[in-house]
Amino acid sequence: MKRIVAIHLLNDYSGSPKVLMQLLKAWTKNSMETHLFTSGGRKGFLSDISKVRNHYFWYRFSPNPVTRICNFFLCQFLLMIKLLFFLKRKDILYINTVLPFGAAIAGKIKGCKVIYHIHETSIKPAIFKNLLFGIAKFTAHKIVFVSEFLLRQESLINNQVLLYNVLEQDFVEKADQFQNHQNTVPVVLMICSLKIYKGVNEFLQLAQQNSQYIFKLVVNASEQEILDYFRMKEIPKNLKIYPTQVDTHIFYREADLVVNLSHPDLWVETFGLTILEGMRYRLPAIVPPIGGVTELVKNGENGFWVNSKNINELSEKINYILKDRIIYQSFSDAAYAKSLMFSEEYFEKESIHIISSL
Template sequence: MKKIIFFHLLNDYSGSPKVLLQVIEAVAKKGFEAELYVGGGAEGGFLSSAPCVQKRYFYKRFENKYLTLLSYSLSQLILFIKLLRYRHASAIFYVNTLLPFGAALAGRVLGIQVIYHIHETSIRPRPLKLFLRWMVERCSSENIFVSHFLAKAESFTNIESRVIYNSIPQNMVSSGANHVYPYASGNKFNVLMICSLKAYKGVNEFVRIADLLSGQQDIEFNLVLGASDSEVDDFFSSVTLPDNLTIISRCKDVIPYYQRASVLLSLSKPEEWVETFGLTILEALSFGVPCIVPPVGGPVELVSEDKEGYLIDSNRVEDIAAKLAFLHKNPEVCFRLSEAARVKSLSFSVDNFESDVIEVFNGV
């Protein structure tokens, strides 16, 4: 049985390492030998609990984008050199996201099979994206895409590809199955968004929507961010936050927030960042939480208009605020959307995810 060696650039609490953790857990259940190479220091993230041997390589992010690019380039050179030790190994290189190209290049040089798990399409600057696609074309033997949208948007000729939809962990599935959608928890209509602290994720739009509805005392907003307290303070240093908004940083357990949520917002700005799946959307659906999401990309494979929620561009903050006010006044609509949301989530089961992942390795 071949050893599976996984590669990821940065361990944090975002979607791609969360999905990779599930892949590693799936192969561990089947008895595969696995290792994980992850860049960065000892910061916590989903991959910290991965059931495999973990090894680190250099990577550091900076405020200056040019320093970050230099750090990234150096990290991949270091990774490439580290991997030359596998020249006689019977292994598979599993590259999570397009970014760890050093692993793919090492696999090509050593004659080791490379599998890419592709999560993203919005990579900047454009020359970097073109280079990373070129590496995939030269090094990959199979590509896994997280949605049909992404498979079409980032197709590669002459490389076998398949779509494996993301799923959610079993503990979250169980919590969602036992959850009773509250509509208004504690007599508060709760609007939730969970994302990384990036402007292109619609963080500023979420604040504006909260401000537009600040006059309605029984509507509250929770913004759960994958960032430290200092990063949050820096980001909002020049912003006056409305009183109805609570910001939660570096949250390891989001289940309590889904349990209180009346509606989930996903506000990624398509002109800057297209969501290729939307893991937080699926998580919310599993708790029966209606969602308002962008009308492009992977989210449209999760949410249909006026069924599990609504499709509204994040730039239309007034329209989103009006829709929230409508839902707040119409609980029967919320309950109808909630029922459809829970049904839709069943199509993305962890059992399907794990069987699809194992099929990839059984075929090599």
């Protein structure tokens, strides 16, 4: 039986490792021998997955950009060497995101079937992006994209497939037990990384401009990182900020609206898993006007497309959705109906086909 050797750079609680976790569970459920190589030393979605054989390589993230890039290239060299000794010709090498290029080179040398699962397009600087995508094009036998937008945007080889991100069955069951309600004081929720290009500052401005609502920001960061980021900023009383959360259900249950405020000029959302999670909780959504996230939100039906730079328009759309109960219910029902299309059954079937069709 062929082995699947999956590679992911940084194990945390963000979207791309969560998708790989779902893939690993689908493969092991179907009795496929599965190995995972990821950086050690931290907990994330890829930790302690049953029946997956774990292997670790060195990588240390640094806030200093020069140190970070040096660490990254050293990490890829060490990963390549490690895999050259581990891989067999019949292995299927499944590379999650374009970052672990050392694995792709090792797979090419060893004659493995290489599959890339591409989640991203906004990689800077351009020379770095060209390197990563160039290696993917040179080494990949198949490329999986998370949205139609990304497939069109970054088309690299002939053998390309679309596999939408989906919600785990456990998440679906918990969400479907909840009966949606509208709070006395409506809650606007955003879950994201603590990055400027994710629209954190715009979310702060929205809270300042709309004191009639509660704004909840859940970021993939520590308490200290939050303190450092907001040290020189004035935080209004109606904005509540939370560090990394393993379980986000309580936030969706307490919310009335979910937003994504990524800057389209700096970071294009290729899918938007937190938006899909919110929609399963019947939450209308406001998202950027470009990217894969627009495949989830139909403008004017289950949410709106608004550029995060347009704070006044964002406020208008938030008020439009939240102030009228009939309008809110219509958007809420449409959001839930759309979420039903992204099932774990579809994901598992397609993930097995991607491997077996090589």
